[in-house]
Amino acid sequence: MNLKGMAYAERGFRNLTNSERAVNSPEDLDGLRIRVMENPVYTDTFRELGANAIPMAWTEALTAMQQGTIDGQENPVNVIHSFNLDETQNYMTLSRHTYAPAIFVMGMPAWNQLPENAQEVLLAAAQEAAEHERQVNAEMESEQLQALRDAGMEINDSPDMEAFQAAVAPVYEKYGEQFGDYLPRIQEALK
Template sequence: MNNVKTIVRSAVVAGFGLAVSALPLAAEIEPVNLRLAHVVNEQDGFHAAATKFKELVGERSDGAISVEIFPNATLGDERTLLEGMQIGTVDMGVITNGPVSNFLEDMAVFELPFLFPSAEKAYEVLDGPIGQELLDRLSEVNLKGLAYAERGFRNLTNSERPVRSPEDIDGLKIRVMENPVYIDTFRELGADAIPMAWTEALTAMQQGTIDGQENPVGVVYSFKLNETQTNMTMTRHSYAPAIFVMGMPVWQKLSPEAQEIVVQAAQDAAEYERALNAEQQSEQLQALRDSGMEIVDDADLSAFSEAVAPVYEKYGAKFGDYLTRIQSALK
């Protein structure tokens, strides 16, 4: 590819109809290597998103922007990664929304229980004005929000018994993310909600010191949680975005041309991961069933929704007008 002419593409990117045109001059971009970290393994959707991002920025910058991926929490848990981004010791990552909201509390509005009726509705909000406004506000905490990938709709697993109603959760020790909305949601459902980092949770499940956890199907599958968790209930109790996020110290060193490539590549990689998750879920569910995991897909979700009403009473006002704006957008 010629470095001195504008890169213009109308080709379809990644098979998802993503047209790219009038990208900046690759010759104007100073070479940079970005260290991108995440806490899950190479079979997870986060890694697929990171790999797609690496491919896209390399291609669109004609190799000027390279990416080194650090999976499996090799650079630390999600909170540690975000703190590293703030001070410039970590460049960027794909980070679950829950830990991000510990830095900008309003981000947690997306994860209020039973807020989004479908993934498509979630995408409309995240990719629209509300979602982009909150991404931009991460600059308040020295972070640069690039795009929303996803963790997905979260479901409950446990090693004790099938769960079909909130009463079945009573007393179960459930790991949740270190996020007040999740903690209060599961306490309202009667669980002993235990916040801890994911790396610690894996050990706790193996040792039997916790009974269960909540995560999307892809996480249950890629981490082989069926080996310690005998039951999964398709509660879909919360939709969890994930964020392509960069430390502001690194972002500010990039040229405007490089910034444009990075933002667009993050969005395209996020959309790639969303589609991949949707494509793989039914296959993963069947594999979990075949392994002997009992999957409850007829739980009384209306009872779950009613049980967590106090969470809305507690947090609704804390998110300013974000909750009412999202509810209005969903009508």
């Protein structure tokens, strides 16, 4: 891509919201129309969970939720809060099903023109900024969750994670080989 990766900040974990009912297990997703990113892994994952997964651009999802064309969506808490999804979504499940990093990058042509000491300073600054951003994001998430609760959103912060993990096992089987040893390494690190 001709980019220099400098540090990982975050967008946060993605969580499920919907307008119909509380979700604690995959059975609770049965038949819900859930907007997912236009990505086959996401589509297959939510279909394995029993949802009617609808790949859709985010710009279309807001209107679709308002019109009742879809029942729910999945995004980090900061997106759910920032877009006032409590106005159309009554329930949130802290499913934390996907982690979304935010990567600091720089174009390689510009990077290669910098002296080594400037590169070191930029890398250190990017790491410091990433760590600060993750801390601020964690603090904001707590405040945003409370604001959503205060607005009347019912938030389930302890869904049956084992049931969700078991339900999506076929997705791991379908896509696992595409990702080489990354998937087993991630799974091992999570133990």
